[in-house]
Amino acid sequence: DQRGNVWAAQGTLAASALNFYAASDFASSGARTPSVKLNVSALSGCIPGAGALAFDAQGNLWLASLCDNAVYKLSRDLLGASGTINPLAKLTVPSPGGLAFDATGRLFVASKGDGRVYRFDASQLNADATEPAAKLGVRVSTDSANTTIFSASWLAFDSHGALWFNDFGANTYVSIPSASLNGTGSIDVQPGATVLIDVAALLENFAFDEQGGLWSGASSGKVMRLSAAQL
Numbered sequence: 001d002q003r004g005n006v007w008a009a010q011g012t013l014a015a016s017a018l019n020f021y022a023a024s025d026f027a028s029s030g031a032r033t034p035s036v037k038l039n040v041s042a043l044s045g046c047i048p049g050a051g052a053l054a055f056d057a058q059g060n061l062w063l064a065s066l067c068d069n070a071v072y073k074l075s076r077d078l079l080g081a082s083g084t085i086n087p088l089a090k091l092t093v094p095s096p097g098g099l100a101f102d103a104t105g106r107l108f109v110a111s112k113g114d115g116r117v118y119r120f121d122a123s124q125l126n127a128d129a130t131e132p133a134a135k136l137g138v139r140v141s142t143d144s145a146n147t148t149i150f151s152a153s154w155l156a157f158d159s160h161g162a163l164w165f166n167d168f169g170a171n172t173y174v175s176i177p178s179a180s181l182n183g184t185g186s187i188d189v190q191p192g193a194t195v196l197i198d199v200a201a202l203l204e205n206f207a208f209d210e211q212g213g214l215w216s217g218a219s220s221g222k223v224m225r226l227s228a229a230q231l
Contacts, residue, residue: 001055008034009050009063017043017050018063020079039084044068052154052205054099056107056125060088064096064109071096071109073125092130093118098154098205100163102181108155110165111135115151117165119181136181137188138165138174149188150174154205158231159212162192166203166216172196173203173214175231193231197224 001007004023010016019034043049046067054062059076072087079085094113101107105122109132118132137149150172152165161178177192197203201224206216212228 002059007053007061009053016082018053018061036080037082038074038079040072040074041084041086042068042070042072042090052097052099054101054107056101057105062099062107064093064099066095066097066112069094069096069113071099071107089126090128091120091124091132092128093132097152098156098165100155100157102157102161102163106133106181108163108181110152110155112151112153115149116186117152117155117163117176134182134184135186136176137186138176138191139188140170142190147188150191150194153203156206156208156214158208158214164206164208164214166206168203170196171199171201171203173206173216173226173231195226195231 006021008019016037017040018038020036021032021034025032043065048066050063051066052064061074061079063072063074071091071093073089074085075088093109094111097110097112099109107120107125109118111118117136119134120129121133140148140150150167153168155165157163163176163181164173166173173195175192180189200219204217206214208214214226216224218224
């Protein structure tokens, strides 16, 4: 979060859905016990339940549940003490993956169910929503006859406002230019860039650093960085 604390989602039923670790816990090595443990009443108990996390500008925490086909809004006012909390809102998304907010407060969700990136506008985020403002697909080919799209898994914005995602099966990072993130309905766009990674890598969640480099899990036991120039 903005204060450097760590929030961890638990993918099994053996522990709380969300665990909080204070930033001060990471000053040295060793085992850690979360100081706040939260469960979410709306989670059905399916596996994997709690998944991707993202904070909005107001400090509310958004949680994606892959098997519940839902993204939940959790009030910032309920995050400070252990217990079970009720979501403020639910967004319906087929098998949601990564979450990312843009500078205007729109929420983008990778739908692993259909490969597209769902965009929920800021005006949709205060109540339940079953349909996004847009469903963005990124074409694999510039050939208009080829309607195949990449399959989005995790999301992150770069400093230029382009939205990046990884396609786990294709071992590829793909960008959607900021100008292509608008519009409504089901939209297919051309990628701004595609970066193919060696087949030995297993692309999971990723993040950008202050120099524009992209950090990601790679092959077993390794973390990789792609420079801004490589992207």
